[in-house]
Amino acid sequence: GAAGGGGAAGARPAAPAPLRATFRVDVALTWATPDSRPESGARVGVHHGTRESAARLVELGGRFFQLRLEEPIVPAGGDRLVIRSLAPPDTLGGGVVLDPDPRRHGPSRDLLARLTRLERGEPEPEAAPARPAPRPERAPLDPRALELEARLVQAGHEPPLDEDPELLAALREHGRAIRLGPSMHVHPDALDEVHDLVVEIIERDGQITLAQLRDALNTSRKYAQAYLEHFDATKVTLRRGEGRVLRRRPRT
CATH class of the missing domain: 1.10.10.10 (Winged helix-like DNA-binding domain superfamily/Winged helix DNA-binding domain)
Known part of the structure; x- marks a missing residue:
């Protein structure tokens, strides 16, 4: 079905990270038919493993979206999602988690490039040499x-x-x-x-x-x-x- 849409098989998380509950994910989605694609801002049902939540769909460009969830999920990069309409619960499409814990954002050129790299499983580009010391990891x-x-x-x-x-x-x-x-x-x-x-x-x-x-x-x-x-x-x-x-x- 659409949930196994092509092109995202190589996606994997940018770096191993502890799984955490989140109300937002950046995803690459494939729609069952061109008419299945909802408007940006629409509420849809998101199914991830055994969890499901309503979410607001925010377009980031191309096949990339941010899902702003109403109930938390605990995703990893590369996890599959199924997108359904809320009523009736018809399958609209599906896709893959690219960033399992993003900040709230809209579209941008840099973001599009980053999500494309994540979808392809490419490493993040080298950062500038002078980097500030990493902040200590917060307790989950x-x-x-x-x-x-x-x-x-x-x-x-x-x-x-x-x-x-x-x-x-x-x-x-x-x-x-x-x-x-x-x-x-x-x-x-x-x-x-x-x-x-x-x-x-x-x-x-x-x-x-x-x-x-x-x-x-x-x-x-x-x-x-x-x-x-x-x-x-x-x-x-x-x-x-x-x-x-x-x-x-x-x-x-």
Whole structure:
């Protein structure tokens, strides 16, 4: 079937690494038919071994995609995946994991070149001689921290109030949770989506107000205010009267 699509047989991980649970994977996919290929941003079902999760499909160029999962999987480079529609659960295609724990990113020329090398099983190019000392390996997240991350992913832009400071500190250290005000943490993917929305509204309207963000997110004033204060503090936005503007020049 499509899950065994050609061209990816030589793919293997760039370097042996301990397996870890992840909510994102970069993959090379082959579709059962041209009509099977979903739109970028579509939600699909991802089947990996005995695990399955809904995921958002993000195009990276050509046959390369990032899958942003709603439930964690524990993949290795070279693992096979099957992609299905959510309802009815028809097989759309399949493919292979190239990067089992990537950062959240969109397409770029460098990324395309890197994923092509990974798919072919080619080694990474030699790095420049002067390299900083490698950072010490972080301890893997324990199951309770992963459960908390899953709850943050599910909560989206309306995260719960903080409960377990120790687990949140571990997630922060791994870049899997970001402090949103004194008593809330949000998953980075949700924060990125709100960031993109704020930038989009400001570029369209010249500014954003608390009421605008509240309505755009269909959320409460509490959350809208927490996001705007976070973006002020991280120097994305600047408060001007009742609204916020971008600190940087809008993209043209």
